[in-house]
Amino acid sequence: MHLKLWQIDAFANKPLEGNPAAVVPLETWLEAELMQAIARENNLSETAFFVKTGDGRYDLRWFTPRGEVDLCGHATLGSAAVLFEELEPALNSVRFATRSGELVVTRGADGLTMTLPSDPPAPFAAPSGYAEAIGEALGTIPPRELFAARYLVGVWDDPKTIRDMKGCGEIAALLRQQNFWGMAVTAAGDENYDFVSRFFAPDKGVPEDPVTGSSHTILTPFWAERLGKKTMKARQVSPRGGDLTVTDDGARTVLAGKCALYMKGEIFV
Known part of the structure; x- marks a missing residue:
């Protein structure tokens, strides 16, 4: 064949x-x-x-x-x-x-331009010490907030923290404990971007995904609400990196x- x-x-x-x-x-x-x-x-x-x-x-x-x-x-x-x-x-x-x-x-x-179903995240009630373990696994400080949708979402204050992460580290076991297989890490943007992110899915054979459309169905409604903006410029700051223009359209997320x-x-x- x-x-x-x-x-x-x-x-x-x-x-x-x-x-x-x-x-x-x-x-x-x-x-x-x-x-x-x-x-x-x-x-x-x-x-x-x-x-x-x-x-x-x-x-x-x-x-x-x-x-x-x-x-x-x-x-x-x-x-x-x-x-x-x-x-x-x-x-x-x-x-x-x-x-x-x-x-x-x-x-x-x-x-x-592509439309995908939105997946707005909800606050995640993490077990005691879980945020600290997440930070340790990723080789950085703990996330300020954790949210749950299709993937676990960690929010940090400084975009440099997201950029400086070395990779997924030992995150797989921690995600497995809470029935996740992927994690988006994010912060408000720098360098003229509204927000930045990275995405790790080691249990799917993807230690780090370079640019992830599905994670932006979560991050777009999240940052649209936080920033009070409908259309935003996003950067996934993986080693390869990529730019997206994202629009919160209610039940749908528009990616360009x-x-x-x-x-x-x-x-x-």
Whole structure:
């Protein structure tokens, strides 16, 4: 079996920035075990697979090296980029049916715009000493606040604290204790950004995700309320880094960014 593959850097102005995603178009669905094996072989934070179901409509699934996930923003953006630039150049919008409902991506002069379901966080009642353990695991001071949504969210006062974190450290065991597999760390922004963040998901085979669309469905409503702003400029300050323009649209979060083609090839399985 031969399958086409594209590697797209999402939320990037040029290759080697943003978050790389593998995109594999299919005629019909493969066995989940095979898709998982391909994602493990690609060894990127996500590999996206899609199947066409109608004009501008596709079913879409995402796999990390260790498992299928319910939502992935950057690989959705990357999938749309492959369709717009390579497979369906007449399209200006595409609708993806996913585990998280329908996701719509449109293209314009300044890049791609995607809407995702918002996931506003709630205060997290952490066990005694948990915040201190989080700080120790990440090699920094404890977070000032903890919140819970799809992921655990830690809030710090200084964006430099977020930038200076060395990586996920020993965070996996602490997240597991509270039934989380991912953590977003964030602070109000600097350098003309409204907020900054990073994202760790070691139990999914992603020690640090370069730019995470799904975490911004949590951070966007959170910072919109804190800052009193609807549209904001966000920076994920991972070693690769990436820029997003985010808009709090109530039940939906709107993410905008650019994509860059890094590689295309063929899989032999």
